[in-house]
Amino acid sequence: xxxAAQQGTPSLAAGIGPESFxxxxxxxxxxxxxxxxxxxxxxxxxxxxxxGQASVDEPLQAMQNSFIRMRALAPLKDSEKQKxxxxxxxxxxxxxxICLIGGLSAxxxxxxxxxxxxxxxxxxxxxxxxxxxxLVGNAVPSIAAGKSLKVHGSYFGANDAITxxxxxxxxxxxxxxxxxxxxSKGDFTANITIPTSTPAGAYALEAQDNQTGQHAFLDIQxxxxxxxxxxDSVKATTADGTSTLKFTASPGKGNPQSQAITLKNxxxxxxxxxxxxxxxNGINWLLIENDTTVGVLNADGTATIEIGVLTTNLQNGTYxxxxxxxxxGQGQVIVPVTLSIGDTAAQLVIVPNPVLASxxxxxxxQPTSLTLLDMSNVPxxxxxxxxxxTVTSQHISLNGKTSLAGKLDPNGPAGxxxxxxxxxxxxxxxxxxxxxxxxxxxxxxxxxxxGS
Numbered sequence: 001x002x003x004a005a006q007q008g009t010p011s012l013a014a015g016i017g018p019e020s021f022x023x024x025x026x027x028x029x030x031x032x033x034x035x036x037x038x039x040x041x042x043x044x045x046x047x048x049x050x051x052g053q054a055s056v057d058e059p060l061q062a063m064q065n066s067f068i069r070m071r072a073l074a075p076l077k078d079s080e081k082q083k084x085x086x087x088x089x090x091x092x093x094x095x096x097x098i099c100l101i102g103g104l105s106a107x108x109x110x111x112x113x114x115x116x117x118x119x120x121x122x123x124x125x126x127x128x129x130x131x132x133x134x135l136v137g138n139a140v141p142s143i144a145a146g147k148s149l150k151v152h153g154s155y156f157g158a159n160d161a162i163t164x165x166x167x168x169x170x171x172x173x174x175x176x177x178x179x180x181x182x183x184s185k186g187d188f189t190a191n192i193t194i195p196t197s198t199p200a201g202a203y204a205l206e207a208q209d210n211q212t213g214q215h216a217f218l219d220i221q222x223x224x225x226x227x228x229x230x231x232d233s234v235k236a237t238t239a240d241g242t243s244t245l246k247f248t249a250s251p252g253k254g255n256p257q258s259q260a261i262t263l264k265n266x267x268x269x270x271x272x273x274x275x276x277x278x279x280x281n282g283i284n285w286l287l288i289e290n291d292t293t294v295g296v297l298n299a300d301g302t303a304t305i306e307i308g309v310l311t312t313n314l315q316n317g318t319y320x321x322x323x324x325x326x327x328x329g330q331g332q333v334i335v336p337v338t339l340s341i342g343d344t345a346a347q348l349v350i351v352p353n354p355v356l357a358s359x360x361x362x363x364x365x366q367p368t369s370l371t372l373l374d375m376s377n378v379p380x381x382x383x384x385x386x387x388x389x390t391v392t393s394q395h396i397s398l399n400g401k402t403s404l405a406g407k408l409d410p411n412g413p414a415g416x417x418x419x420x421x422x423x424x425x426x427x428x429x430x431x432x433x434x435x436x437x438x439x440x441x442x443x444x445x446x447x448x449x450x451g452s
Contacts, residue, residue, distance in 0.1 A: 316342030
């Protein structure tokens with residue numbers, strides 16, 4: 001009896017002819033043989049190696065290993081491709097960044113280092129001087145309030161109006177802004193009057209060009225014309241109980257010792273003060289020793305300020321200045337200062353001595369003079385009189401008077417010289433007459449000889 005499987009399964013050859021079945025079987029066998037040969041070819045060196053009790057045929061195992069190698073190599077190839085792509089992009093980016101940085105650096109250098117044409121323009125272009133303001137002649141930058149000084153301006157705008165400022169705009173006698181016009185070259189010369197109301201102190205005189213906006217400054221010192229204080233709320237006294245300072249120095253002996261000023265508030269209110277110095281000749285020889293330049297005084301309070309002088313490079317002579325205390329909102333306290341360098345003893349030179357007068361018909365003499373010259377550094381008060389004898393009193397006069405008096409001051413308005421005219425009345429040839437000069441508790445008799 002045929003097997004059950006065969007009973008329930010149609011015959012493979014049912015409905016198929018012998019020729020077709022044979023061709024099909026032959027094609028299947030050819031495919032199987034090709035598959036086995038392919039397995040053996042890919043197995044390579046592993047073919048024929050003992051595998052123990054392996055349940056998988058050798059060709060199939062070789063095929064599986066081939067598949068495993070293919071799966072392992074596929075990600076590696078993709079990774080290498082990705083790495084290759086990344087390496088190319090990375091180095092391309094680096095190169096582009098280097099080129100960009102180099103280009104920017106070259107641009108910066110080109111911008112900040114001008115080329116040869118621009119450097120030539122900079123070197124060739126003439127520099128325009130800044131405006132200047134200077135004093136004219138031998139004037140010194142110190143002036144009393146109410147006085148005038150002459151200034152010169154340079155390098156301002158051509159034909160421009162120039163105004164002047166000293167804290168506030170200065171005005172002329174008509175109350176209009178003080179103004180001058182510059183020349184075509186930008187120069188000008190002007191007389192500047194310091195207002196009488198200007199407090200003593202240091203200032204910067206400004207010349208302002210109204211068209212171009214340019215300006216120039218000149219440092220000046222303004223002195224109090226009378227050296228009088230303008231407030232009674234504060235008093236200043238020196239060590240000798242006065243309100244003045246006097247310094248004496250000898251050439252080559254260094255600076256004299258400093259002196260103190262005591263500032264006292266005699267009012268019932270608190271006051272604020274500042275202090276500065278000014279000198280008449282523009283040389284800053286007067287200074288504050290202890291650097292105390294500002295302060296506050298309560299009622300009945302005091303402050304001590306040390307004042308010194310510098311004699312370096314100063315020639316023999318008398319110098320004057322002022323210590324200026326400015327009391328906020330009230331006024332100023334002025335302390336005059338005198339510095340004498342050299343021989344301070346009064347030295348009066350009288351020339352000629354004796355006086356030789358030429359006799360003329362009628363008992364007169366040719367015009368002649370007697371000169372008094374202060375050769376010291378201190379003021380000298382003098383007086384000249386005729387002799388008491390009857391002969392002189394009848395025949396000799398000075399400037400038409402029998403007695404004259406005056407004061408010589410090397411730094412004062414009268415100067416250090418006085419010239420007296422001698423007049424003769426009815427004198428005789430070869431007679432001798434006399435006048436006497438008195439000064440600083442000293443007297444000297446001067447002969448007047450009438451000659452031919």
